[in-house]
Amino acid sequence: MKDLLTGKVVLVSGGTQGLGAGIARAAAREGAxxxxxxxxTDRGEVVAAELRDLGTDAVFVRADLSDVAQAQSAVAATLERHGRIDCLVNAAGLTTRGTVLDTTPELFDQHIAVNLRAPFFLMQAAIADMVQRGAPGTIVNVISIDSHGGQSFLAPYVAAKAGLAGLTKNAAHAHRWDRxxxxxxxxxxxxxDGEDVTQRHTNDAGADWQQEAxxxxxxxxxxxxxxxxxxVVFLLSERSGVVTGSVIDWDQNVIGGLG
Structure with a gap:
């Protein structure tokens, strides 16, 4: 499939590295x-320049997504530059560790701010534009398999990502008639990239940890x-048809499977 997103304006949060940058590249290759x-800023400008080399109109907008006003300003900047937003990807995420017993209020609030509150208000701003224009649109939230329960040292992360899974379904239900x-x-x-840093610095993994894992x-x-x-690009595109409100497990372990 080619040109899945031709003519579409796509905003990618967390698009400066890792999966977010990968999604931005894939969207650009499909004409977005x-x-x-x-x-x-440095990484964002590098990725944006790379996308422009692919022939797309790409720009980096700096925003600390833990700040609601800055998150919303990214949508405002998109509207100012392009007049609309067709697709939103919430790929930014915070994965710092914490258990139920040692998570501080500050750490908990950081996870909620980045992993739940930012996607909420980015969606709010993007959906408001789509509704105002009477135009269809698509949104993909990058959640986590850990939203099903996760590991004991990911308590605040799981709490926020489980909330994002519920929010995804709620917003999809609320705006299905808006297409x-x-x-x-x-x-x-x-x-x-983030997992590589975690494995090397937190778990003292060697250079070949990916092959061993x-x-x-x-x-x-x-x-x-x-x-x-x-x-993700497929879900953003019309080729995914009428699918909405789905939270898809992208994993090779089956939740609920035993033995």
């Missing part, structure tokens, strides 16, 4: 005009950024 947002399709992706263990998994590898990005 792309706006990236996140905190890292706004909203879906989520519960991403499993994947070979992202993949050998212990059913498909022989971790989830790959380009594969996930292509699937």
């Amino acid at each position: 005009t792309v706006v990236l947002t996140g905190r890292a 706004i399709r909203i879906n989520g992706l519960n991403m499993g263990w994947s070979a992202t 993949g050998a212990r998994l059913p498909m022989g590898k971790l989830g790959q950024v380009d594969e996930i990005a292509d699937f």
